[in-house]
Structures are given as structure tokens and as C-alpha cells.
Amino acid sequence: MLPKRMWLFWLLLVLGLGLIFYLVLGRGVDSTTTQQVLRREQALARAEASNIMTFFQMFGNSIAVFAxxxxxxxxxxxxxxxxxxxxxxxxxxxxxxxxxxxxxxxxxxxxxxxxxxxxxxxxxxxxxxxxxxxxxxxxxxxxxxxxxxxxxxxxxxxxxxxxxxxxxxxxxxxxxxxxxxxxxxLTEQYFGLLRISDATRIYLINESGEILFNSFDEKTLGLNVFEPAPDRPFWGNHDLIDNFKSAISTSQEGRMRASYLNTISGNMEEHLVAYSPVLLGSQNWLLIMASPAKNVTNVTTPIYIRQTGILFLIYLTVLLFGLMVYRESKRQNKLSE
CATH class of the missing domain: 3.30.450.20 (PAS domain)
Structure with missing residues (x-):
């Protein structure tokens, strides 16, 4: 009965180590990658907002001189x-x-x-x-x-x-x-050059919440994202909308992971959202970049595969070590007899 108990012990040990490895390291990788993507998306949103502000400043000064x-x-x-x-x-x-x-x-x-x-x-x-x-x-x-x-x-x-x-x-x-x-x-020329992936959507809204630009669906132009309706982008997430309103009123940028309705598929989907204010004198617009969170899953999948490979090697190592210990123990028992 001793060998069976030992095999069961080693099997449970390996499974336990594997579970801990996945929960601690696997989730940690996903969280770290998500934060990295959000920070990168925030930087891109800030850069594109700055480009638009620079254009209007340059153009506005030329009009002032002309006048x-x-x-x-x-x-x-x-x-x-x-x-x-x-x-x-x-x-x-x-x-x-x-x-x-x-x-x-x-x-x-x-x-x-x-x-x-x-x-x-x-x-x-x-x-x-x-x-x-x-x-x-x-x-x-x-x-x-x-x-x-x-x-x-x-x-x-x-x-x-x-x-x-x-x-x-x-x-x-x-x-x-x-x-x-x-x-x-203007928005087509300045937006879209910088994005996380081809699935990244870029929006520009004015201070009233009306959509001035939507890189994915022109039919939404003129719609108000602050008005609750299932045909509006970001519908279904009041916290996200409140953050947009706050960003416009305080001229502060932000980023978050948020779920809202995909107006094309009709499903609630998780997105990584970053936004940055576009300050044009008396006008406060907001540039929003949103990427499907599943993109992060696609990025981390190869990491999980490598982790599985490492776990398998650990399993073999522990198994062989256990077998060596068992044989050595059995040999010592025979010698003592």
C-alpha cells in the first residue's frame, strides 16, 4: 500500500502546485498585461488629443493674423x-x-x-x-x-x-x-494612425456628449452617449459615462476596464478604455480609445502555454524525484532486512 499512497501524494502535490502556479502567476500576468495595455492606450489618446489641439491652435492663430x-x-x-x-x-x-x-x-x-x-x-x-x-x-x-x-x-x-x-x-x-x-x-487624418490594434475604436465627443467622430460606425454621428439608449456606444455602464462627464468638466484624463454593450453584436463585452481631453478654448471635447479586452487574452495566451510547459517539466521532475526516493527507500529496507 505504500507505493500507492506515495503516488497519490505526489500526484496531489503536483496538482496543487499547478493550481497555485496558475492562480498566482497566471492571473498576475493577465493583470500586469492589462495595466500595460491601458497605460499604452492612455499615452496614445494623449498624443492624438495633443495633435488636434496643436492643429486648432496653429489654425486659429493664422485666422487671428488674417483678421x-x-x-x-x-x-x-x-x-x-x-x-x-x-x-x-x-x-x-x-x-x-x-x-x-x-x-x-x-x-x-x-x-x-x-x-x-x-x-x-x-x-x-x-x-x-x-x-x-x-x-x-x-x-x-x-x-x-x-x-x-x-x-x-x-x-x-x-x-x-x-x-x-x-x-x-x-x-x-x-x-x-x-x-x-x-x-x-480632420479626425480621419489625425486619428487612427496610433492605436493598440485593428480592433481599437476611436471616438470624439463634445462637451454635451454628442459623437463628432466614430472610427467604426458613422451612423452614430450626432448621437449623445450621455443619453441612455441601446444604440449608443458605451451603453450599459453608468460608471464609465460618469467618468467621461467628469473628465470633460475637470479636463482630466483617465483609463479603466469596463463592460458595455457592443452595438454590432448586441452582447455585453469587456473593453480597455482610455480617454484624454481636447481643450479648444471654450470648447472641451473628449478623445476616447477603446480596445476589446479579449485582445489582452490573445496576448497572454502564449504566456499561459509556456507556463503549462514549465508546469509539465516541474511535474516530471517531481515525479522522477519521487520515484528515486521510493526506490532508494525500498533498497534501504531490503538492506536492513
Whole structure:
């Protein structure tokens, strides 16, 4: 009976060691890998948010300088030529629709766009950027307007972010100089180059929660992720939505592992989510990157396979050692007899 008991002992010992090995080291690897992916995703989100802010800062400064040119203030014959040259400089980028100048009432008086049309006479007095410009007391400032559907020019009926600067003549407000940046080509050009995997989804939402960009599903554009509905991204996780709201109000970035509804498959799935604020003066947007957590499983699977191999070697080593001990014990018993 002694050999059977010894074999049972060694078998239970190996199984126990294997279980401990898996629970302690295996889960530790998964947790460590998850944190590494989240940190990397956070860094990528921060970098892409910074790229967008740099673009708007550069573009906004150029509009502010344009608004202070003598041709703009005087509205002379050189104004249209300068506006056309500005459009030509940006034409190949595909990012802007055009540039225009209004009178003090907000009515478009000059307009140059990539289509070559003028579209004069449209009133923009109800736009947030015109209201902002009217309230300014000095030139040289710029403002990024809330993304809206364009009413005029080459970007008509498209979602644009309008960058404006007030125009003055002898310190008297005479209108606004405004250039439209098309949100879709801008986000497509700046987002997506940096991502964890091909399954990573990138979202851009404004401070109200409306989706400005979705790298995976354009049908969600304009939907509000803060409104509970099963057709919205991140539906089913109130903590995640609360974190987004807090990030926008406090301009703080963050990351977390969260489960929410996959609007394509209809299943609740775990994701690794990182987000970073996009600060554009009075506008606070939020860039969100989300990768399926199963990607981490795919990364750690080879590690588990190696662990299994190591466990098997340990099993053989312990087994052979036990066999040697048993034989030596049996030999000693025979000698003592």
C-alpha cells in the first residue's frame, strides 16, 4: 500500500502546485498585461488629443493674423485675392471648406471656398462664434465654435468646426472672419494612425456628449452617449459615462476596464478604455480609445502555454524525484532486512 499512497501524494502535490502556479502567476500576468495595455492606450489618446489641439491652435492663430490685415479691415480689392490664396494653401489638405467675412450684423459679405462659389447674403448672427465675437473688446483673439452643420460654401450640410476672429476698424467691431474646418476629414487624418490594434475604436465627443467622430460606425454621428439608449456606444455602464462627464468638466484624463454593450453584436463585452481631453478654448471635447479586452487574452495566451510547459517539466521532475526516493527507500529496507 505504500507505493500507492506515495503516488497519490505526489500526484496531489503536483496538482496543487499547478493550481497555485496558475492562480498566482497566471492571473498576475493577465493583470500586469492589462495595466500595460491601458497605460499604452492612455499615452496614445494623449498624443492624438495633443495633435488636434496643436492643429486648432496653429489654425486659429493664422485666422487671428488674417483678421488684422489691412485688406481685411478696409475690405479693399486685395481682400478677395488674399482669401482665395488662403483657400489654395489649404486645398490639398482637404480639411477646410472655405473662409468668409461678415458685416457687423453677421451677414456674409465675402466668401472664398474650395468650390469657387461665393454664397453671399447668408446670416450667421445666431451662431455661437458670432455672438462671442460681438462681445470681444480687442482684436487678435480666436474662437473655436461648437461643431455645427454648415449653411454656406463647399462645406454646406457637413459638420464643421468654425474658427473665427473679430474684425475691427478704428477700434469699432465690423464683423467676423471665419474659416470652416470639416470635422470628418480632420479626425480621419489625425486619428487612427496610433492605436493598440485593428480592433481599437476611436471616438470624439463634445462637451454635451454628442459623437463628432466614430472610427467604426458613422451612423452614430450626432448621437449623445450621455443619453441612455441601446444604440449608443458605451451603453450599459453608468460608471464609465460618469467618468467621461467628469473628465470633460475637470479636463482630466483617465483609463479603466469596463463592460458595455457592443452595438454590432448586441452582447455585453469587456473593453480597455482610455480617454484624454481636447481643450479648444471654450470648447472641451473628449478623445476616447477603446480596445476589446479579449485582445489582452490573445496576448497572454502564449504566456499561459509556456507556463503549462514549465508546469509539465516541474511535474516530471517531481515525479522522477519521487520515484528515486521510493526506490532508494525500498533498497534501504531490503538492506536492513
Amino acid at each position: 488684422q490685415l489691412a485688406s481685411t479691415e478696409d475690405r479693399n480689392a486685395n481682400l478677395v485675392r488674399n482669401m482665395d490664396e488662403f483657400v489654395d494653401q489649404w486645398r490639398d489638405s482637404g480639411l477646410i471648406g472655405g473662409i468668409l467675412l461678415t458685416d457687423k450684423e453677421g451677414v456674409v459679405q465675402f466668401n472664398s471656398n474650395v468650390l469657387g462659389t461665393r454664397d453671399l447674403g447668408t446670416s450667421l448672427s445666431d451662431r455661437d462664434y458670432f455672438i462671442w465675437a460681438e462681445e470681444q473688446s480687442k482684436e487678435g483673439e480666436y474662437f473655436v465654435g461648437q461643431p455645427v452643420v454648415s449653411r454656406v460654401g463647399a462645406s454646406k450640410d457637413k459638420v464643421v468646426a468654425v474658427i473665427v476672429s473679430p474684425v475691427y476698424k478704428n477700434e469699432i467691431f465690423t464683423g467676423v472672419l471665419a474659416a470652416s474646418v470639416q470635422v470628418k476629414p
